[in-house]
Amino acid sequence: MTKNILIIGGYGNAGSCIAMLLLQETDARIFLGGRNLEKAKYIAEGLNQLENIQRVEGVKLNVEDPQSLKEAFCGMDIVVVASNTPEYARQIAFA
Structure with a gap:
């Protein structure tokens, strides 16, 4: 089963x-999380x-906001x- 991995600060x-x-090293789906969704998507697209794959996605989250974290963690x-x-x-x- 493919794993979902969220990297907070993933576009740094x-x-x-x-x-x-x-x-x-894995077949996991990678989610790059941070406050700047455009930057996360840009880095994900580059990776x-x-x-030559489609396993990376940018997601918006804010570590200062507990609700934002809970939403981002869902499914990870x-x-x-x-x-x-x-x-x-x-x-x-x-x-």
């Missing part, structure tokens, strides 16, 4: 590197083109935190 430097490695099997927001670690874990 660390997040996009993690996404690339996951694409190479899809680079790998794994959440990877690659954002530079340590002050929200507890809130992310709770969601």
Whole structure:
């Protein structure tokens, strides 16, 4: 069964590197999450083109908003935190 992996901060430097490695090593669907949906979609499109696949998608979320996190986590099997927001670690874990 294909897993769904959400990367918070997925369009940043660390997040996009993690996404690339996951694409190479797994068959998972990757969701790049962050506040800027256009940026997330842009990076997702680039990864899809680079790998000639359609397994990456950009999603909007805001770590400051618990409801946003709960909505983004729905349907995910794994959440990877690659954002530079340590002050929200507890809130992310709770969601």
